[in-house]
Amino acid sequence: MVKKYLKKSIEFWENNFLESPENLWALRISFSAILALGIFYLLGIPKAGLTVSMGIVATALTENDVHIKSSLRSTLLIGFLFFIFSSLVQLLLPYPIIFGVFLVSSSFFIMLAGELKSKYNHLAFGSVLIILYSIFIYQPEADWFRIPFLFVVAVIIHMATSIVILLLNPYQNLQNELANAYQLLAKYLRMKSKFFPSSADEQEEIRNELALINIQLFSQSEKIKNILQRLGQELNLHQRTKFNQYVSEWNQLQLLHERAVSSHESYDSISQNVNSSLVVAGLGKMLRELGKASDEYARNILKKNTFQSSPNLRWTSNALELLLRQNLCKDQASINYLWKNIKSMEETFEARHTPANINLEYTFDEKKWRDLFSPKNNKFRHAVRLSTCFAVGYTLMNIFKIEQGAWIILTSLIVCQQTYDATRQRFFKRIIGTLMGVIIGITLSLLLPTTAGQVVILIASMFIFFKYLRGNYIIAAIFITVYVLAVYNLLQGTGVQVMTPRIIDTLIGSVIAYLSIRFIWPEWQYKNLKNLLIKAIEKDKIYFESVMNQQISTQEYLHHQRNAHRADNQLAQVWKSMRFEPKSKQKLITPARNFTYLNHTLLSYISALGVHRKSLNFNENDFFIKNQIIKLLDEILLRLQLGNQNSEPTEKSFILPIEKLKDTENLLFLDNILKLSQELKEAGEHIEF
Missing domain, CATH: 1.20.120 (Four Helix Bundle (Hemerythrin (Met), subunit A))
Incomplete structure (x- = not known):
């Protein structure tokens, strides 16, 4: 009987957690919260455990580590930043004007600092989030270091679970x-x-x-x-075998x-x-x-x-x-x-793949501060929009004496994205999720009114929030609202009462975020189409040449393949985003759709040649066709870069008599690529940017 239940338990674990990384991630965060609540309940200060659970949420959204060494460094860095920013909130919040300057300026510089190195993006978001959390639970009568200390405890508890997981399974x-x-x-x-x-x-x-x-x-x-x-x-030579696998x-x-x-x-x-x-x-x-x-x-x-x-x-x-x-x-x-x-x-x-000692192409994305302070930089524009949202939200919070007005600022942080398309989608998802979350949260509170019931709601909603955060934001928004309601019920017994103001604050914050992306340096996608199309054709050309070059290394070949697919994806995202923009801003949407389709088809034909490249024998005629294709792609680039005035008319198509080919099967690939190149060229002749 014991073996039977043990087997079922193992199967349940494997099916629901080991095979579902999102479930496992959510479980780990929920376990950290349960651990914190349990520790502080035993210490006789259960409300402190709730503060720590909020810090765990912020830490979980901040961590971005892949090795024990980096996790240890992050624990120190996140803990230090959380303590500093939370302390500044406790010390400056009684002085509205000074705090407003701090809030707006710190959010601007933190978001820009996160762009100096991509792995710090999460850290920047978490730091701004902890500032807002500190506003929510500000206690003027408490010692200034109490809440900052509890946030540090949250970092330690959650990062400890991360380190344990990495010790058990470093990969x-x-x-x-x-x-x-x-x-x-x-x-x-x-x-x-x-x-x-x-x-x-x-x-x-x-x-x-x-x-x-x-x-x-x-x-x-x-x-x-x-x-x-x-x-x-992070790894030394002795740790490379599994890594190379x-x-x-x-x-x-x-x-x-x-x-x-x-x-x-x-x-x-x-x-x-x-x-x-x-x-x-x-x-x-x-x-x-x-x-x-x-x-x-x-x-x-x-x-x-x-x-x-x-x-x-x-x-x-x-x-x-x-x-x-x-x-x-x-x-x-x-x-x-x-x-x-x-x-x-x-x-x-x-196939059974043996570990290969492959040199990865290490790219260092550090940027200099002076490169970030330019209106042409989309990260700079985003930081300006976000800090403007904070300034407007904080001003409204003080003018109208909104008790929980920080929800306006938090909503702006979450809704305001770098593109109009992403912001618009987040706008509707956040509002729908909040409204549904209020209904579900109030219903659950009435069904489970006891302290134990509220703790169950808190843990369950935290788990569901993190489970769906990366895949379904509406569900995530629903359950973070339920989580907030449970926190307020446990802290002050006012969860239901704060829900109506929360809906209003969410609406205000969402509208502010939407207006910021709509009117502060709006980045309409048609402006990016020309440069991205040029980039896509350039990368297609290099990829095609690498396919025909059978002497190239696998690593270099895959590098060119990735670059072509990256450019194709960026072009596809422009067209995808353009469909959600205001009708008046959907300029070139039809050419964008056509170019996206033609470029992706061209790339798929080049890929078809690429997958067979090692088994094909290219002859003189094949390379002659290749040169014609390269010539066409160069003509397309010239037309896009200089416009129709500076390009000379060329033959509409190129046909090489089939009987001249010794290996006619190669024509199957090359002819497809040639025809698509010609179609792209003709499409380029009828577009004006």
Whole structure:
């Protein structure tokens, strides 16, 4: 009986926490809060435990560490900053004008300081957050150092749990992010399977969905790269074996990503021209099975198990291979290369990767102060908007004697993002989440009115908030509101009473944040389109040249591949953001959509050539076509940079007689790239920035 329950407990742990990094993160934070509440309850000062729990929330949103050494350094740094900023609040808050100057100036310089080095972004946000938390729980009759001291205790308790986790598993953060990436790859493959079969009309929606997933997938890959760089700087040579294994996993992810985004032919053409509909259905089935394999691969990373290919994947692969041998298709070359690409993904998952001592490209993003103080710098503009929000919110708080007016400032901090699109979305999500949170929170308070009940609500809402913080902000906003209500019920017994002012403060803070992004140096996306399009074409060109250069190292090749995908993602994000801007500011939205589609298609065709590059033999004619493609891309860049006046007319298309090619199969890739380059050039001729 004991063994049975133990087995079930282990399965429950693995299924609900070990395989769900967000659940594990939320559980760790909740455990820190329970520990704090328990300690201070035993000490006879339970309300101090609530202050510490708020400090734990701030610390959890601040930490960004990947190694024990950096965690120890962060504990000292976060604790020091929390103590200093909280102390200044306690000392200056009785003097409204002086405190207002401190609040506005400190928030401005803290947010800019966070941009000097990217890993300090979280620290900057946490520091501003602790200033606002200190306003909420300000106690004029208490010693000035009491609340700052409790926040330091919060840092120690929470960071201690982080250090324990890192001692037990030094690569926990890296495993979590790698697993997230492979789950996104699985999502991409499942969406791409819908191409088989598909019509031209259906493909637009599928491509739009793929573009959004691709943004997430590439961003996740970049996040892993940053973690690897930071972790690699902390490790000595004796600790490199396991680390290099994870570098290999990341390189594998990039190669799988390249295979996933590659296109060998128009998919509606394949659907129509293949003799057997079973072949098309089989390709879709194979991609879905690869999606399942990617999900399973993610689970194995988290469990630290060896991946085993599923019988369904092997059966589908064998059946489809047999089917392809029996069916000759009109587009046999396209189908063969598409099949080789899909088959290679299966083999990549099944391969046993040995750790490789790979040198990561370390990039140092430190900036100088003088580079930040420019209206052209979007980080500077964001800091100005945020500090303006704080100034307006604090002024309203004092003029109208709003007792909990700090909620206005906190709401502005959370809603005000660096782009109009992100701010607009956060605006609505915050308001909806707050309203729903008030309803749920009051209902729970009536059902569980006791102190024990409020503690349960507090811990549960904290867990749910962190579980959904990165994935569903509306749910996160709901439960941070419930958390606040529980805190006020436990501290003052006034949770329900403060909810109406909280709704009003949330509305005011959200409106202030929205107006700041709307009128203070608004960064409308059409202004960025030209530069991002030029950058995308330049990176596509370099990537294409690296594909044709078979002497290039894998590491350098992947570097150029990442740069091309990064530029493509930035272009896609401009178009995505532009759709949410005011109608009057949606200039060039149609060209933006067309360029995004054409550039992504060009990149997918280059990727298709790239995934087969090691098995292809390029001859003289291939390099002749390559030069024509490079010439076209250069002409596109010239038109974009100088405008139509300074560019000479060129031939509409380039056709090399097929009989002159010794290896006609290479024309499949090069002709697709050539045609897309020509389409991009023609699109560039009809746009005026």
